[in-house]
Amino acid sequence: MDRQAKAVVCREWGQPVQVETITVEGPKRDEITIKIAACGVCHSDLSATTGKIPYPPPLVLGHEAAGVVVEVGEGVTDFKEGDHVVSSFxxxxxxxxxxxxGRPVLCENARKAMFNLPDxxxxxxxxxxxxxxxFGACGVMAEFATLHVDNCVKVDDTVPMQNAALVSCAVMTGVGAVFNTARLEPGSRAAVFGIGGVGLNAIQGCVTAGAEMIVAVDNNPRKLEMAKEFGATHTVNINEVEDAAKAVKKLTGGVDYAFECVGAGPVVEQAYKSLGRGGTAVVVGVADPKDKTSLTTLSLPADERTLKGSWLGSARPQHDFPRILGLYKAGKLKLDELVTRTYPIEEAAQAFDDMVAGKNARGVIVFETPVA
Structure with missing residues (x-):
């Protein structure tokens, strides 16, 4: 059945988001319709409104959400009405x-569903x-959304929805970069450049993996304080030092792992330069397609350094999303503390403004639409 739903829409790059009433059609074969309970406000959504991520408008935003299945399409056997699910872009x-x-995050058919469904x-x-x-085959910054089953993961229904939602992007991206991409070894020294929602999760990933030193690097004092709350042992404010990479090296002697969570060539360079010999720099942030990074080529073989990318934390969503929620339930990952503020959908524009201002670890839009 078709449903009317309020949704956050980008009508034109460079313009504020709009809240509109849209029509969400019922599911076709291998699809499900979800009543969205909570949707995180992510920098990637912002990048879609500026054209940095060039999804064509008009675009229903949102890729980091949790909700309840309210209708299943033909052929669906792994989901039923009432299941709690999170989206996967x-x-x-x-x-x-x-x-x-075993690398579904690199699915060769995924690009077919960047701003529509797989068909x-x-x-x-x-x-x-x-x-x-x-956005990303999801469009879940809305009261209802119809997704292909390949973009959905069933989760524990005892986890609060606003927490479960964050696993589908911010938590998976940050923690996964540590667990899956870097495979950080206990006792290592690490640095995280950029302390947004993803950076905070990279920090707590380092904590859980057993890093002995974790240096948070940012220009926002509020975010550096948040970093300490999530387990950073040291902080570097780039506005207070001449060279962030040198400051990190002075503290650590050169880190074993550096995580770039901004998406900017110069920051990638700083992360790479902060490495000690044999270190690994992981690029997590989404950069502008025209952005470039310059490195000293000899440092790769001479110091046996590694530079690698991480997309959604090298995730295997069906395996990793439940695993991360299990760590949360065991008290080993902080999800409650990530949600700084919740917003009704009518305040979506304010949620984006607060994200740009660096006020939140994560802002979450919470929906109260009754199941129908």
């Missing part, structure tokens, strides 16, 4: 070379009947 076909070799269509329409694109 990575489509996982399960059949391509990358999926079969190339959408289930979202504006007031005049125009199709609306959806």
């Amino acid at each position: 990575i489509s996982m076909c399960g059949k391509c070379r990358q999926c079969v070799r 190339g269509t959408v289930r979202t329409k504006g007031a005049d009947g125009e199709p609306l694109n959806v």
